[in-house]
Amino acid sequence: MTKVTMTINGKSVSGEVEGRTLLSSFLREDLHLTGTHIGCDTSQCGACVVHVDGKPVKSCTMFAAEADGADVATIEGQANEDGSLNVIQAAFQEHHGLQCGFCTPGMVMSAAALLKDNPKPSEAEVREYLEGNICRCTGYHNIVKAIMAASGQDVSAIAAE
Amino acid sequence: MYAFDIERPATVAEAVAALSNEDAQALGGGQTLIPTLKQRLASPEKLVSLTGVAEMKGISSAGGVLTIGGGTTHDDVAADGSYKALSELAVNIGDPAVRSRGTIGGSLANNDPSACYPAAALASGATIVTNTREIAADDYFVGLFETALDEGEIITAVKFPIPEKANYQKFVQPASRFALVGVFVAKTADGVRVAVTGASNEGVHRWTAAEDALSKDFSAGALEGLSVSADDLIADLHGSAEYRAHLVAVMTKRAVAAAS
Numbered sequence: 001m002t003k004v005t006m007t008i009n010g011k012s013v014s015g016e017v018e019g020r021t022l023l024s025s026f027l028r029e030d031l032h033l034t035g036t037h038i039g040c041d042t043s044q045c046g047a048c049v050v051h052v053d054g055k056p057v058k059s060c061t062m063f064a065a066e067a068d069g070a071d072v073a074t075i076e077g078q079a080n081e082d083g084s085l086n087v088i089q090a091a092f093q094e095h096h097g098l099q100c101g102f103c104t105p106g107m108v109m110s111a112a113a114l115l116k117d118n119p120k121p122s123e124a125e126v127r128e129y130l131e132g133n134i135c136r137c138t139g140y141h142n143i144v145k146a147i148m149a150a151s152g153q154d155v156s157a158i159a160a161e
Numbered sequence: 162m163y164a165f166d167i168e169r170p171a172t173v174a175e176a177v178a179a180l181s182n183e184d185a186q187a188l189g190g191g192q193t194l195i196p197t198l199k200q201r202l203a204s205p206e207k208l209v210s211l212t213g214v215a216e217m218k219g220i221s222s223a224g225g226v227l228t229i230g231g232g233t234t235h236d237d238v239a240a241d242g243s244y245k246a247l248s249e250l251a252v253n254i255g256d257p258a259v260r261s262r263g264t265i266g267g268s269l270a271n272n273d274p275s276a277c278y279p280a281a282a283l284a285s286g287a288t289i290v291t292n293t294r295e296i297a298a299d300d301y302f303v304g305l306f307e308t309a310l311d312e313g314e315i316i317t318a319v320k321f322p323i324p325e326k327a328n329y330q331k332f333v334q335p336a337s338r339f340a341l342v343g344v345f346v347a348k349t350a351d352g353v354r355v356a357v358t359g360a361s362n363e364g365v366h367r368w369t370a371a372e373d374a375l376s377k378d379f380s381a382g383a384l385e386g387l388s389v390s391a392d393d394l395i396a397d398l399h400g401s402a403e404y405r406a407h408l409v410a411v412m413t414k415r416a417v418a419a420a421s
Binding site: 002018019020022041042043046049052055056057058061062063065066068110113114129131132133 | 162163164165166167169188191192195196198199207208210212236255256257258259261262338
């Protein structure tokens, strides 16, 4: 067992992990931060996306020991300080960017990473960025619309299909 | 996954020492190795994570040569832009989360027959720098998942001479984002080099007939009538050997037309 210490959503957290403990397992099973979902466990689906030192990563494809000393952000830390939904989460609600909701934590984390680097993405850029996030319900359309809306762009011309 | 220990050295010297145990294995960004471990297709006793080795990260340019640390992520290569064709290649690897973790050294050490970076290294005539030596790309790629690396040898950097013109064209296998066929074309004062990935059972290789034609006349038209044999090409549910052979010629023409 190895001792790891990292900052998660602004709080310092320590734990004992095996070498093979994935970051996703550490978050969910040790810290009970179950907002990070495990969909495929094969690096395909993106439901487990969190930010590590500001970059989006698939937490099922990184060991907890590799996050020692890192600054980690998960979906649990995304809401505003007063507990209200942040602008991306609110846009997902407003534009019906989810149905079953399983992929949503990863979608929101990927969207946050995109908008940090590219505050006004085109629709094509949003679709390209979501390459590694799979949704089996929505057909992506309203997810793309929500992210465009969260970036402050007019989405009235993007019709629901 | 089977159980293993994990170490996270801070220097190349510490990493080399940690890898001296024959059941130890280096872990780069882990975007291939971790899925492999999950399938129990590898069972190292110890993983030596290279992500903490600062001296293996970063990009520098001097005298027309771009030097990229072996631990540099695809995302950082994509953002660099000083070798345009290489940055364009990097931005199309996998997806954003994979590019945050995956590294150029890891990709070259793994030498997946459908990976993108091997084509760039071979076409550019890159030099693979390890903790013990420098290996020319022509001598480095040995075969399917095989390289000239010795046990425990670490890619610390890759040196790319920046060509006059270059381009990489990838026909994406849509489920994996790997290349169904990818072709990297690089034109220098010494001639043209063409490297093909995704196509051959032997892994990345040069298409010398196209190189000869393009060295005389660097235009897509110079490739008219040239084709590659389907013998020894990969055939799977995504495409037959003949289909891949066709794609090699098409992607090479596109790369020449787009080279800048």
